[in-house]
Amino acid sequence: TVNKETHSFQTEVKQLLNLMIHSLYSNKEIFLRELISNAADAADKLRFEALSHDNYFENDSELKIRITADKEEGTLTIADNGIGMSREEVMKNLGTIARSGTAEFLEALSKEQKSDSNLIGQFGVGFYSAFIVADKVEVRTRRAGEQTEEAVSWISAGEGEFTIEPLDKESRGTEIILHLKEEEKEFLEPWRLRSIIGKYSDHISLPVEMEKVDTGNMGQEEEEKEEDEVVVPEFEVVNKATALWTRGKSDIEEDEYKEFYKHISHDFNEPLVWSHNKVEGKQEYTSLLYLPKKAPFDLWNREKPRGVKLYVQRVFIMDDAEQFLPVYLRMVRGVLDSNDLPLNVSREILQDSSATQTLRNACVKRVLSMLEKLAKSQKEDYQGFWDEFGSVLKEGLAEDHSNREKIAGLMRFASTHENTDVQNVSLNEYVERMKPEQDKIYYLVADNFATAKNSPHLEIYRKKGIEVLLLSDRIDEWAMGYLTEFGDKKLQAVTHGELDLGGLESEEDKQAVEKATEENSDLIEKMKTFLGEKVEDVKISARLDESPACVVSSDGGMSLQMARMLKAAGQ
Ligand code: ADP
Ligand code: MG
Secondary structure: OOOOEEEEOOHHHHHHHHHHHHHOHHHOOHHHHHHHHHHHHHHHHHHHHHOOOOOOOOOOOOOOEEEEEEOOOOEEEEEEOOOOOOHHHHHHHOOOOOOOOHHHHHHHHHHOOOOOHHHHHOOOOHHHHHHHOEEEEEEEEEOOOOOHHHEEEEEEOOOOEEEEEEEOOOOOEEEEEEEEOHHHHHHHOHHHHHHHHHHHHOOOOOOEEEEOOOHHHHHHHHHHOOOOOOOOOOEEEOOOOOOHHHOOHHHOOHHHHHHHHHHHHOOOOOEEEEEEEEEOOOOOEEEEEEEEOOOOOOOOOOOOOOOEEEEEOOEEEEEEEHHHOOHHHOOOEEEEEEOOOOOOOOHHHHHOOHHHHHHHHHHHHHHHHHHHHHHHHOHHHHHHHHHHHHHHHOHHHHHOHHHHHHHHHHOOEEEOOOOOOOOOEOHHHHHHHOOOOOOEEEEEEOOOHHHHHOOHHHHHHHHHOOOOEEEOOOOHHHHHOOOOEEOOEEEEEOOEOOOOOHHHOOHHHHHHHHHHHHHOHHHHHHHHHHHHHHOOOOOOOOOOOOOOOOOOEOOOOOOHHHHHHHHHOOO
16 A cells, blocks of 8 residues: 555553553453543544634534444444544554653563552553553544545554554544454453443543444344345444533442543542532632542652643633642642633633632632541541652642641651651641640751651750651752741741750750850860861750760751752752
C-alpha cells in the first residue's frame, strides 16, 4: 500500500507494555474500562470543539460508543463517534508517553522487578492496556472536520513497533479492533461484556451500546437466518449513561464514586475520600473533589498538569483547570461543573474572572474541611494522607495566607513526646500537653530525624520535660518560617535567639547564668578572639545539660539549616 510506514514505539512505551502485561494479568478486564473512558473523553472533546466549529458534528450528533464482538473473527470492536485523531495525533498519542519523569520511573520499576499493580497504576495505563488481552490492535480513526480519506489506520502487535497508513473512513471518530489472544476469548461473551460495562462505565455520560440479544429464542436465531440475508443488528444502551456528578448523592453507590475517580484521575488505585456538593443560589455549581490514597511518582514536579476537570453546564471545557486549586492542593482530583462561567471560557478568561476566584475559594474550603473531617473521624486514613502528602500540604503555610491557621491545624509532627520519627502529633495535641506555665510551642528543624532527636538544643527542654516538635523535611525550614503562631500561642525554634522558656524559667536559673558569665569573662573573651568572625557572640547559657557548647542562630538571623541548604544549592 502507499504510504504505509512502520515506526518503533518510544522506549518508555515498550517498557510500559512489558510491565503492564506482567503486572495486570489478574485484572485484565480493566482494558475495557480504559477504552470506554477514552471514548468518553473523545466525546467530551468533540462537544467542546464543536462549540466553535459547527461542521464538526457532520450529520451525526448522537454521541455514543458501540461495542461489538465477532466470535468468528475473534475480535472485539470499540467504536465511538467522538473527536477522532489526526495522523499526527495518532503518532503522538499511540506511540509515546509524554510525561516528564516517566523514563526514570519505568526504569526503576523494571529494575526492581516490581510487578506491582499499585505502582504501575500511578501511571494510568490507558490505551496500551488493550495489549493485555489482544495480540494485535487496530485503530481506525478520523478526526472531526477532516475528509474521509484523511483517516488513519494504526496497527500493532504491541511488540516494539506499529504501522500507520492512510485510510478512507466514512464515519467520524475512532474504532479500536482488538484481536483477542486465544485465552481471552471470554471477552466476546455478551454477558461478560455487559457485566464489565455495568461495573466500570455506569457513571460516564456517554451511552454505551451493545447488540440487542433476544433472550427468548437465542438458540434458534442462528438456524433461522438465511444464507444471504442482511441482518441489521439492533443496538441497546447498556450503561446508565448519566454523568455521575449530576445525579443525587443518595442515588450513587460508593463503587460508582470510586470508578468515576479512576476515570477522571487515570489513577489505578481507589480514592481516599471525596466530597460531592451541589450549590444553588447566587452561584450555581457542582463540585466533586477527591483525595487520592497514593502520591503519583511525579508529585514533586510542581509544573505537572494539575487541577480539576472543568465543565460548564455539563459541557466539558478542559482538563487540568489549575485555576480552581492552589499548587499545595495539587493532589486533589475532581470535577467542577459551573453554571456561571461562559461556555467559551478560555484559560486566559479564567485567569482573571471573579467567578473563578469565588469558585476557587469554595473548592479550597471544601478540600480543607474534607481533610479536617477525615482527621477527626478517620485518624488512620488521615495519617495515611499525611504520610503521602504532608510535605505538599505544608507548602500551603507559605502559599495560602488566609487558610494558614487551618493548614497548621492539619499538620502532623514527630516530637520528643514519643521520640520516634512518626509524624502524628497535631498542634492541638501539643497545646493540650503543654505545661501550665508554658506559653510557646517549641520546635526544632534539622537535616534528618536522627540529627533532630540528638540535638544538644533539646537538653534543657528534656530536662524540664517540655515537648519539642522535631522537623526534618526539606521544606520545613522554609514553611515554618511562615508559621509564627497557632491560636494564641507563638511558635519558637529552639535553635534561635536567647533561651526563652517563658514562665518555665526560674529566678535561680537566670541568676546562675549571670553568675557564671561574670566568673568566666576571661574564658569568653578568649573564645571570642579565637573564633573571630566565625561567630557573632559567645554566651553562657542554660540551654545545655550535658553538652559543653552548641551553635545558636540569632533571632531573625539565618538558621544553620537554611545556611546549609543555601550552601548545598551553591549559593
Ligand atoms: P489518557 O487517556 O490518560 O490520556 P490513554 O493512553 O488512555 O491516556 O490515551 C492516550 C491518548 O490517545 C488520549 O489522551 C487521547 O488523546 C488519545 N485517544 C485514545 N483513545 C481515543 C479515542 N477513542 N478517541 C480519540 N482520541 C483517543
Ligand atoms: Mg485514557
